[in-house]
Amino acid sequence: MSTHGADPQLPVARVDTVVSIGEVETLKRIFPRLPAASSALLGPGDDAAVVAAPDGRFVVTTDMMIHGPDFRLAWSTAHDLGWKAAVSNLADVAAMGATPSALVVAIAAPLDTPVALLEGISDGLRDACAALSPGTGVVGGDLSVSNTLTLAVTAFGDLDGRPPVTRAGARPGDVVAVAGDLGRAGAGIWLLFDQGVHTEREPDTILGQALRVAHPVLVEAQLAPTSPLQAGRSAAQAGATAMLDVSDGLVLDAGRIATASGCSLELFHEAIEAEADALREVDAVVGAQARDFVLCGGEDHALLATFPAGQEVPPEFRVIGEVRGRAAGHPLVTIGGEAYVRPGGWDPFADWNGGVG
Amino acid sequence: MSTHGADPQLPVARVDTVVSIGEVETLKRIFPRLPAASSALLGPGDDAAVVAAPDGRFVVTTDMMIHGPDFRLAWSTAHDLGWKAAVSNLADVAAMGATPSALVVAIAAPLDTPVALLEGISDGLRDACAALSPGTGVVGGDLSVSNTLTLAVTAFGDLDGRPPVTRAGARPGDVVAVAGDLGRAGAGIWLLFDQGVHTEREPDTILGQALRVAHPVLVEAQLAPTSPLQAGRSAAQAGATAMLDVSDGLVLDAGRIATASGCSLELFHEAIEAEADALREVDAVVGAQARDFVLCGGEDHALLATFPAGQEVPPEFRVIGEVRGRAAGHPLVTIGGEAYVRPGGWDPFADWNGGVG
Numbered sequence: 049m050s051t052h053g054a055d056p057q058l059p060v061a062r063v064d065t066v067v068s069i070g071e072v073e074t075l076k077r078i079f080p081r082l083p084a085a086s087s088a089l090l091g092p093g094d095d096a097a098v099v100a101a102p103d104g105r106f107v108v109t110t111d112m113m114i115h116g117p118d119f120r121l122a123w124s125t126a127h128d129l130g131w132k133a134a135v136s137n138l139a140d141v142a143a144m145g146a147t148p149s150a151l152v153v154a155i156a157a158p159l160d161t162p163v164a165l166l167e168g169i170s171d172g173l174r175d176a177c178a179a180l181s182p183g184t185g186v187v188g189g190d191l192s193v194s195n196t197l198t199l200a201v202t203a204f205g206d207l208d209g210r211p212p213v214t215r216a217g218a219r220p221g222d223v224v225a226v227a228g229d230l231g232r233a234g235a236g237i238w239l240l241f242d243q244g245v246h247t248e249r250e251p252d253t254i255l256g257q258a259l260r261v262a263h264p265v266l267v268e269a270q271l272a273p274t275s276p277l278q279a280g281r282s283a284a285q286a287g288a289t290a291m292l293d294v295s296d297g298l299v300l301d302a303g304r305i306a307t308a309s310g311c312s313l314e315l316f317h318e319a320i321e322a323e324a325d326a327l328r329e330v331d332a333v334v335g336a337q338a339r340d341f342v343l344c345g346g347e348d349h350a351l352l353a354t355f356p357a358g359q360e361v362p363p364e365f366r367v368i369g370e371v372r373g374r375a376a377g378h379p380l381v382t383i384g385g386e387a388y389v390r391p392g393g394w395d396p397f398a399d400w401n402g403g404v405g
Numbered sequence: 406m407s408t409h410g411a412d413p414q415l416p417v418a419r420v421d422t423v424v425s426i427g428e429v430e431t432l433k434r435i436f437p438r439l440p441a442a443s444s445a446l447l448g449p450g451d452d453a454a455v456v457a458a459p460d461g462r463f464v465v466t467t468d469m470m471i472h473g474p475d476f477r478l479a480w481s482t483a484h485d486l487g488w489k490a491a492v493s494n495l496a497d498v499a500a501m502g503a504t505p506s507a508l509v510v511a512i513a514a515p516l517d518t519p520v521a522l523l524e525g526i527s528d529g530l531r532d533a534c535a536a537l538s539p540g541t542g543v544v545g546g547d548l549s550v551s552n553t554l555t556l557a558v559t560a561f562g563d564l565d566g567r568p569p570v571t572r573a574g575a576r577p578g579d580v581v582a583v584a585g586d587l588g589r590a591g592a593g594i595w596l597l598f599d600q601g602v603h604t605e606r607e608p609d610t611i612l613g614q615a616l617r618v619a620h621p622v623l624v625e626a627q628l629a630p631t632s633p634l635q636a637g638r639s640a641a642q643a644g645a646t647a648m649l650d651v652s653d654g655l656v657l658d659a660g661r662i663a664t665a666s667g668c669s670l671e672l673f674h675e676a677i678e679a680e681a682d683a684l685r686e687v688d689a690v691v692g693a694q695a696r697d698f699v700l701c702g703g704e705d706h707a708l709l710a711t712f713p714a715g716q717e718v719p720p721e722f723r724v725i726g727e728v729r730g731r732a733a734g735h736p737l738v739t740i741g742g743e744a745y746v747r748p749g750g751w752d753p754f755a756d757w758n759g760g761v762g
Contacts, residue, residue, distance in 0.1 A: 095466060098465075
C-alpha cells in the first residue's frame with residue numbers, strides 16, 4: 049500500500065520514510081518543528097509532560113482524524129492535516145469558555161510514509177497555533193505505525209477561574225448568537241465529493257487542486273478551517289449561559305443545547321436568510337443550496353452561544369435567534385417558527401463508504 | 406474485512422455492530438460501563454471535560470495501540486485491550502512520581518466491529534482502573550471509524566505539590582532500584598510469536614488460548630499487564646532522583662536515565678541473576694533466555710528509579726545497581742562491569758512486518 053499518489057510503474061525519487069530512517073531519527077526531524085507551549089512546565093521527552101493549570105482545573109477534549117472517513121490524502125496536504133487537527137480540537141476547548149493552553153498529538157502512520165509528510169503535519173500544527181491561539185503548543189505525543197494514517201489530538205485549556213460554559217444553561221428569553229462562518233465547510237466538502245472525484249468516485253488530487261483554486265474560501269474552510277477561538281473566552285466573560293462548537297451542522301448542534309437545557313431554540317428567518325446570502329456572496333456556486341449548507345453543513349467550527357436577554361453580545365457574535373420554552377411535541381429547533389426537517393450532521397458509521405482516497 | 410476470526414463461509418449469529426446501531430446508540434452502550442473519575446469536575450457529554458488539578462499543574466502522557474503492530478485480535482480479548490491501554494498510560498504517569506487521576510480515550514473501529522468489542526474494551530478500562538488505581542476514570546473520549554482498530558489514550562496525574570521525577574536527576578553514588586516484574590511480558594510475546602502462530606506465521610486464536618492456559622503468568626504479563634502504579638508516588642516521596650517506566654527493556658531504558666543524567670548505570674551481576682532466577686521460577690519455559698528477557702524484554706511496565714545512597718528504598722523497590730560517573734567511551738549501562746551488547750526494545754518502524762492477526 050502507498051500513502052501517496054505516485055504510480056508504482058514510474059521511477060520515483062528516493063525519499064526518507066519512517067521505516068528507512070527509524071523512529072528515533074523521525075522524532076528528531078519532527079520535534080524542532082512543533083510549537084512550544086507557554087503553559088509547559090516540562091515539555092516533551094520524558095515519560096509525561098507537566099502543564100500549568102493556574103486555577104486548579106483544566107479543560108480537556110480529544111478527537112481523532114482518520115484517513116478515509118475524516119480526510120483523504122488526495123485532497124488534504126500534510127499541512128492541512130496538522131492545521132485541522134489543531135483547530136478542531138482547540139475549538140472544543142474554546143466552546144467551554146476556556147483559553148487553549150496545550151496539545152498532545154499521537155500520530156500513527158504506514159511504514160512507507162515519507163518523513164516529509166510528518167514534517168508537514170508538524171508545520172500545520174505549529175502554524176494553526178501561531179495564527180489562532182498564540183502561546184498554545186505541543187507538550188507531548190506518540191509516534192506509531194498503522195496501516196491507516198491516524199492523528200489523535202488531545203487539547204487543554206484554562207478557565208481562568210470562571211465556571212465552564214456547558215450546553216445546559218440556556219433559559220427561555222436568552223438570545224442565540226453565533227461567532228464564525230456557517231456553511232462554508234459543508235459547501236466545501238460537497239464541492240469536493242461532487243467535482244473532486246474521478247469517474248470511479250475516488251478522490252482525485254488534480255481535480256481537488258483545481259477546486260481549491262476555483263473555490264478557495266469553501267475548499268479551505270473544509271480542508272484547513274479557521275475558528276474564532278478567542279470568542280469562546282469573550283462569550284464566557286460576557287456571561288454566556290450555554291455554548292458549543294458547531295461541528296455537525298447548526299440545527300443539529302442547536303438541538304443539543306435545547307436538549308441539554310430543556311428548552312427550544314428559535315432561529316430567526318431573516319437571520320438565516322442573511323447567513324445564506326453571505327455564503328452566496330462568498331461563492332455563488334452554492335446557489336439555492338446556501339440555506340441548507342448554513343443549517344446543516346457540518347464542520348463549521350463556529351461557536352453557538354446563548355446570552356441573557358437585554359445585554360450586548362460580544363463583538364465576534366451575531367444574534368440569530370432566541371431561546372424559548374419547550375412544550376410536549378414542540379420541535380427542539382425552529383426557523384421562523386417552522387421545524388427544519390432535512391437531517392444534518394455526519395455519522396461516520398452510517399455515512400462513510402470505506403473509501404480512502 | 407472482518408475484525409473477528411469467524412469464517413465467512415459459516416453462518417454467524419446476527420450481532421449489533423457500530424454501523425448497524427449507529428454512533429449515538431453505540432455511545433449509550435459504552436458510557437455506563439466506563440469508570441468515573443473522582444477528579445472530574447465536569448465529565449463526558451459536553452464539548453470538553455473539566456478535571457481538577459489541585460496543585461495548579463497536571464501530568465499528561467499519550468499513547469496509541471494499533472491493531473497489527475501493538476496487538477492482534479487473534480490473541481487479545483477486548484477486555485485485554487482496554488486493560489492494557491489503561492495500564493500502559495497510567496504507568497507513564499506513575500513514572501513521573503504522580504498519582505493517576507483521569508483518562509480520555511479515543512477509539513476508531515472498523516464498520517463491522519461488534520458493539521460487544523467496544524463494551525469489552527470499556528470493561529477492561531474500568532477493571533484496570535479499579536484494580537490498580539481506584540478513583541481514576543474516564544472523563545472524555547471520541548468514537549470514530551477506521552479500517553484499523555485503534556485506541557488512543559491520554560492519561561493525567563497529580564503531583565500533589567512535589568516536583569516531577571524526570572530521567573535527568575540521577576547522580577553518581579545513587580542506588581538503582583526497580584519495582585515490578587522484569588522479563589515476563591517479553592517472554593510472553595516470544596511465546597506467542599513462537600508457538601501461537603499457525604504455519605503461515607499468522608497469529609492463531611486457538612494456539613494463543615492454549616498458551617494462555619499453559620503459561621498464564623507470561624502471557625497475561627504481555628496481554629493484560631500489571632504495573633506497580635502506587636510505587637511511583639512512593640518513590641517520589643522517598644526522594645527518587647530519576648525514574649521511568651520500563652517499556653523498551655531494562656538496558657535500553659536504564660540507558661535513557663544515563664543519557665539524560667550524564668552518568669552511567671552499573672547493574673549488579675548478582676541482582677540480574679536473581680531476576681533471571683525469579684523469572685525461571687515463575688515459568689521454566691524461559692530456560693537459558695531468562696537473563697535476556699530480564700535485560701531487554703520490553704513492555705515490563707516496571708518502574709526503574711534512582712535514590713540517594715545510604716537511605717532505604719521504598720518497600721516496592723529492589724536494589725539492582727548503582728549510578729556511576731561517565732568517562733569518554735564508557736558504556737551507558739554495564740552489568741557486572743561489562744557492556745551488554747544484545748539490542749533490546751521494539752522499534753515499530755523497523756520490527757513490524759505489516760501483519761495484523
